[in-house]
Amino acid sequence: VIAHRENRRVLLRDVPAGPLTPDHFTVETAPVPQRAAGEAIVRTRFLGIDAGARAWLQSATYRTRLAAGELMPGTGLAEVIDPGQSGLSAGDLVVCETGWQDYALVPVGLLGLPRYAEPPTHLLSVYGNPGLTAFFGMIRSGQPARGETVVVSAAAGAVGSLAGQLARMRGCRVLGIVGGAGKAQRIVDELGFHGALDYRAGDLRGQLKAAAPDGVHLYFDNVGGEVLETVLLAMAAHGRIVCCGAVSQYDGPAPAHGPRGVPGLLITRRLQMLGFLVSDFDADRAVGVEALETAVRSGELKVPEDIVEGLANAPAALAGVLAGDNFGRRIVKV
Ligand SMILES: NC(=O)c1ccc[n+]([C@@H]2O[C@H](COP(=O)([O-])OP(=O)(O)OC[C@H]3O[C@@H](n4cnc5c(N)ncnc54)[C@H](OP(=O)(O)O)[C@@H]3O)[C@@H](O)[C@H]2O)c1
Numbered sequence: 001v002i003a004h005r006e007n008r009r010v011l012l013r014d015v016p017a018g019p020l021t022p023d024h025f026t027v028e029t030a031p032v033p034q035r036a037a038g039e040a041i042v043r044t045r046f047l048g049i050d051a052g053a054r055a056w057l058q059s060a061t062y063r064t065r066l067a068a069g070e071l072m073p074g075t076g077l078a079e080v081i082d083p084g085q086s087g088l089s090a091g092d093l094v095v096c097e098t099g100w101q102d103y104a105l106v107p108v109g110l111l112g113l114p115r116y117a118e119p120p121t122h123l124l125s126v127y128g129n130p131g132l133t134a135f136f137g138m139i140r141s142g143q144p145a146r147g148e149t150v151v152v153s154a155a156a157g158a159v160g161s162l163a164g165q166l167a168r169m170r171g172c173r174v175l176g177i178v179g180g181a182g183k184a185q186r187i188v189d190e191l192g193f194h195g196a197l198d199y200r201a202g203d204l205r206g207q208l209k210a211a212a213p214d215g216v217h218l219y220f221d222n223v224g225g226e227v228l229e230t231v232l233l234a235m236a237a238h239g240r241i242v243c244c245g246a247v248s249q250y251d252g253p254a255p256a257h258g259p260r261g262v263p264g265l266l267i268t269r270r271l272q273m274l275g276f277l278v279s280d281f282d283a284d285r286a287v288g289v290e291a292l293e294t295a296v297r298s299g300e301l302k303v304p305e306d307i308v309e310g311l312a313n314a315p316a317a318l319a320g321v322l323a324g325d326n327f328g329r330r331i332v333k334v
């Protein structure tokens with residue numbers, strides 16, 4: 001039974017030319033959609049807020065570019081309201097593309113199986129895309145080995161916080177790069193990073209030299225731009241760089257230049273740079289989730305979540321992620 005007859009929908013008002021603000025969005029109210037054959041109706045309970053969503057507004061990525069007036073896309077943790085022919089029951093929880101709205105029509109083939117976790121928000125963090133990105137990016141792509149020095153950027157974020165801990169669990173010495181002294185303290189105290197560097201405090205190159213005098217063996221890059229340029233200078237010979245994302249480049253005009261010194265450094269230090277998409281590992285998602293569940297249950301892997309209340313606050317929640325005001329996975333409680 002659908003208790004609410006209205007569906008709030010957050011639409012992109014216009015494509016931002018500079019930093020994203022809540023004014024780039026508008027909230028409309030529409031009737032709850034009618035289900036057609038082959039569809040189910042779900043009610044969004046929580047939305048995962050991805051830093052990468054900013055890039056979807058700018059150009060085609062692994063998604064087509066979003067246009068003004070369209071519903072903001074996003075992954076939701078949703079309750080099945082009307083299961084249609086999906087074989088699920090009303091009340092089941094599923095993780096699916098809901099977009100930023102109360103009610104979504106989902107093709108039954110895309111609903112998957114009912115999911116359970118305690119707390120349920122872990123389905124959007126550690127057992128969702130951020131956790132799997134951290135797992136497949138760090139473990140499969142980066143292959144961290146005991147004793148190596150590993151650096152992770154955006155280390156207090158959804159992906160970075162987990163990627164760094166996974167490397168620590170492999171016996172690496174892990175340093176996180178974050179913006180601000182408060183986050184630097186927290187990733188050490190709460191997440192067990194061995195050290196933290198604050199790129200906003202200046203002289204990141206000097207901080208890296210002091211913290212990793214023998215060089216960085218593996219760099220997990222969420223940020224690109226200047227931070228990547230600086231870490232490249234700190235790489236040890238035969239070091240690896242896993243390119244996960246470039247959040248420093250999403251929220252403004254295209255940069256005038258990329259990291260300087262890339263060809264020279266790559267050659268003289270025999271570095272390897274490897275990009276990946278979490279979807280490359282779709283066939284192994286269950287393996288990833290199982291490994292992450294074991295790590296969480298053992299108490300070794302902490303899962304920071306940063307929950308914002310209210311669908312109408314989703315735009316501000318995304319702008320905040322880009323400005324770095326989140327600690328861990330940002331989630332909107334719809
Ligand atoms: N390859 C894949 O398949 C895949 C999948 C999912 C996500 N990703 C990527 O993973 C990265 C993290 O995404 P997320 O959703 O987990 O976001 P997140 O890390 O929770 O949030 C983004 C963080 O980036 C930092 N940041 C923002 N601007 C920065 C700048 N100019 N320089 C340095 N740091 C900056 C901020 O923290 P500070 O306060 O520390 O600056 C902010 O908290 C993104 O690059 C995303 O595109 C890749």
